[in-house]
Structures are given as C-alpha cells and as structure tokens.
Amino acid sequence: MKNFKVLGSGCKNCINTVALIEKTAAELNVDVTVEKVTDIADIMGYGVMSTPGVVLDEHVVHAGGMPTHDMVAAWIKG
C-alpha cells in the first residue's frame, strides 16, 4: 500500500492537498495512507522549504503548492 505524507504547517493548501489525495484514491478505488507532517524539523528533513510538499513512500515528489488532480492520480497509479 502506498504511503503519502503531506508536509506543511497546517495552511489551507496543505489541508486541501490531503483532501485531494484521499478523494483521488477513493475515485480510483486504491487504498492509500495519508499522513500530515506538521513539525518544522521533520518537514525540513525532507529538504522541502516551500509547502505544501508531498512525500510518496519516503521520496519527495512535489513541493510548493497544491498538486493537480492528474499528478495525484499518476502517483497513485504509478
């Protein structure tokens, strides 16, 4: 099962990103886990400065803004 982490200190875009991943996974009928990482030291540990960032199975796949629906779908399927 794929594990997503959304990096961000709780701003609106971070919350929306979590919702987008959960919604897209439900549409595709794929089980994923989505975790919120809000601790600044942990976020920086991934090398991300502009939030929200997305980590898929411990690899940073996105940083600095909401990902698009297509991008999320590609991560879930890929």
Next chain:
Amino acid sequence: MFQIFTQLADFVTFDVLSLTAGSRLGESVHFFIEDVTKIFTLLIVIIYAIGFFRAMLSPERVRKIVGGRSRFISYPLAVGLGAVTPFCSCSSVPLFIGFLEAGIPLGVTMAFLIASPMINEVAVVILAAAVGWKVALLYVAAGLVVGIVGGLLIEVLKLERWVEDYVWKIRMGETVLQKVNTTLKDRLAYAQAQVKEIVGRIWVYVLIGIGVGAVLHGYVPQSFFVEYASADNLFAVPMAVIMGVPLYSNATGVIPIVEALMAKGVPLGTVLALMMSVAAISLPEMIILRKVLKVPLIATFTAILFFSFVAVGYLFNALLT
C-alpha cells in the same frame, strides 16, 4: 491600450446604470468597474504569461543561488530574487530556516523577506498600468534599497542571538529541485494552475483595495487631502506608514488606493510609503515569524522598516515637488 477599460466603465456606469457623470456615486462606481476589469484582466494575463515561460523561481533554487556568496553579491541577489520569487507567507518559516541552514547570513535572509512581499513582478506591471512606469520604477528602486539597508542593519547589530535556538539545530535533507516538464501541454496546465493558485489567494485583497479606492475617489473631497496630506504637513508621511501597519494586504491590493490617492493630489512619497507599509509590515506576518524570531528581533525589524519607509516618503516628497 487601457482605454478599453475606461470605455467599458463609461458604458456600464452611465448608459446601463444611468448614473450621472461627476456625481459621487457615479464616480465611485466608474472607478470600481474600471479597476475591477483592468486589474483582474492584467493579473490573469501576467500570471499566465510568467507561468507559461516557467520564469517563476522556487525558494529551493534561490537558496542554492544565494548560498555561499560574498555579501557584495548576496545582498543584491537576495532582494532581486525576493522580488521575483513567489511564495505564500505560510512558507516564511521553512524558508527562513532553510536559508540560515545553508549558511546564508541572517541579514541577507531578512533582506529577502523584506523585499519579497513589497515587490513582485505582477504588482509592478499593474502599478505601472495604474500610475505610470516612472512611479513603478521608483517604487521598485526604493523597495530594493530598503531591503538591502534593512538586512545590513540587522547584520551590523548582530541580532543572531534573537533567533530562536532550535532554528540553528535543524538540519535540512537534500533538496530535490522539481523537474520541469517543458511540453506545451504541461506549460499550459502549469500556467493555468498558477493563475488559479495566485488569484485564488489574493483576489479578496484586490477587491477590498478597489472598493476602498472607489470610495476615496468618489466620496472624499480633494480639499481633505490638501489639508491633511500635503507635503508641507510633516506628520503626513509617518501617519501614512502607521496607518499601513494594521492594514494587511497584498501589494497588488494597495494599487487601487495608490491610484485614488495620487489622483487626489497626495504627494508621491507619502503614497509610496503607505504602499510599502501595507505590503511589508503586517501583524499576521509578524505572528508567523514569531515562530523563528524572538520578540526583540521582530520589534527591531519593524522599527527598521518603519523608519526606512518614512525616510523614503520624505525623500521622494522633497525630490519630486
């Protein structure tokens, strides 16, 4: 080139709504319609164009570019890149930590944080469209100088002790710079996403700014500004800066107010000092920065900005009148 927006506002205000030209309501509504159509059209076109050419820089890239350079280069670079790097204020904290972690001096980092909200390429183009290129260039020049001077002062005063201790302990992982897809389809999708994201974030401020500008334009008589905000009144500039502090807006949102005030004959220095203050000093930004800066540093930072903006206001008023 912008005549079309004036004509559109003429048509809607005087023909469709049958308001009288020269009446208070008529003038306010005209200002509102013209600015809403003009500014939002410009916003969308400019952001789309910049997004399409992928000219937008990420904070991660700026960190790589500025890190490890001598101060003669890093200060101008920091304010210059601060002006063209879009980032949401919720990213100020990771950006601040990331810069320090890369060995970028505190002064240079603060210079970036001062310049960034004050100047951005979108606001500069819209400012130029509203009040002319000369004013826009003066604003940019003043903003860059304030950023460098503010950063240098923080460095000279050795304020590193007022940075929260945990900041120095954070170690950053290897930054992964985003791969850029350069197919036409990706560029278009990216540009569209940028428009949605940025306009979605600032439209409220812009709309409120236009509303305030429209009321000033239609309802506040010129004599009011002549009496209280002329260059002879030495209190006008500091008052403008103080009034700008509690007002929280994006730089683009202040432009309609700048436009209305200039049309009423308020001197340029006073107006630009207000614009800088609204864009750069704000309570929400201070609260966010409190996570990494101790209170004395925030107070010093605010004081430096306050006096810089007042100095800019006096200087322009003295030189240009």
